Amino acid sequence: MNGNDNAFGIRGFLVDAPEFGGLRGSRNGAIIVENGRILAVGDYDNLRRLPQPHPVNWIDRGAVAIFPGLIDCHTHLPQYSAVARGESELLPWLRQNIFPVERDFTGPKAREEAPQFFHALAQNGTTTAMVYAAIYEDSCEIGFEAAKESGLRVILGKMMMDVGSYGQLQPKKVLSVSLLESERLCRKWHRSEDGRLEYAFSPRFAVTCSEKMMRSAAELAARFEAYLQTHLAENREEIEKVHHLFMSARDYTHVYETCGMLTPRTVLGHCIHLNPREIAAIAAAQSSVAHCPSSNLFLGSGLIKLDQLLKAGIAVGLGSDVAAGPELNMWQVMRAAIEVQKARSAYEPNLRPIRVSEAFYLGTQGGARALGKAKIIGTLDAGKEADFVVVDLAALLPYQKDRHSLNALSPEDVLALCIYRGGPHSTLETYVRGRCVYRAERIA
DSSP: OOSOOSOEEEEEEEEEEEETTEEEEEEEEEEEEETTEEEEEEEHHHHHHSOOSSOOEEEEEEEEEEEEOEEEEEEEGGGGGGTTOOOSOHHHHIIIIIHHHHHTOSHHHHHHHHHHHHHHHHHTTEEEEEEEOOSSHHHHHHHHHHHHHHTOEEEEEOEEOOSSOSSSSOHHHHHHHHHHHHHHHHHHHTTHHHHTEEEEEEEOOTTSOOHHHHHHHHHHHHHHTOEEEEEESOOHHHHHHHHHHOTTSSSHHHHHHHTTOOSTTEEEEEOOSOOHHHHHHHHHHTOEEEEOHHHHHHTTOOOOOHHHHHHTTOOEEEOOOTTTSSOSOHHHHHHHHHHHHHHHHTTSTTOOOOOHHHHHHHHTHHHHHHTTOTTTSSSOOTTSBOOEEEEEGGGTSSSOOOTGGGGGOOHHHHHHHHHHHOSGGGEEEEEETTEEEEEOGGGO
16 A cells, blocks of 8 residues: 555544444544554544554644545546536536537646646545546546546546547447447556556446447446446436437336446436435445535536435435536535535425534545445544545634634534535645645645
């Protein structure tokens, strides 16, 4: 594992959420990191006194909070330059605003933007991201090169589409070329960098993929034990279009079922408009859902029935879904997740909105579970890989205060400050496997 071989400790207000609704906090906490893993976690004064196998270099950043690294389960590398563009719904928005941007995401443009994209993720405190590239092999290759340099934990795949594609190839040829290129990328990059980089076969959605494309992507993912990512039931017009394209399917989810795409390593973006049968099918297949609330609000796609997905036992993480989502800031995505359920509760009797601790779980341990990584990341437990973010609490308060005046804050207070006021301006440092992948200029 590529980490920091020298043991170091960092002091701060520790906050994590090992389960949905369960929040842990330690006001005068600290973690010790060695060889890329969390060696010890607990009260700062106690850890300072305990004998350690190796000398510990202690870091004190002042009034900070330390959280597990934020996890973005669904975002689009080529689309970041198009955030906050367009006011239409999903399908016209894709045609008018997104396909033109993705069409240009190749060669020099990709090389210019990809490193900036991953830097922005780290600056926002995101340590793990599941990402779509454009349809071109080089857009994904360049993306992986930038992800490798960034130090982040990244799952990435070349966008696959052979119906209404924005590429120049004819449909029959684009199918074979897309499969060939995807397999080549997977062979090169899947589980590289000691597993920090992984591959996701990425058929866009049933509107732009033939049955053969989807079946073949599922077969390749199974053969290489790679991920599958796609979009499902985001928009009512999309659902109607899928119904007309696949008349024999019982519903949208059934299209993916018959193509073998529902697996324990499948992450389904959105899943807003699902019937009970579809929810049960996703749960039975142990597939996961990437909930993208800020994106769903931006495009007016709908309000997810989060309670039904969770009740079915489906693992749910959060996604920024840039560029439908207007930013890579996962704190704001958590805020949007809360607001979506508050909006539902306004007209659905007896529905309880989610709490800040629950939204935070979805953005950390919930995301880790959705990606099959809950045993190695997602919380601040000893033995896990050291993915965490250090946040400047003073940057979130209306008035500057010293460390001692923050003693009145509860873990819920600290978390609420981040969810409602956090962002890149408050990120001091971001660590992946114990290596600092982002440090704010003011402490550099």
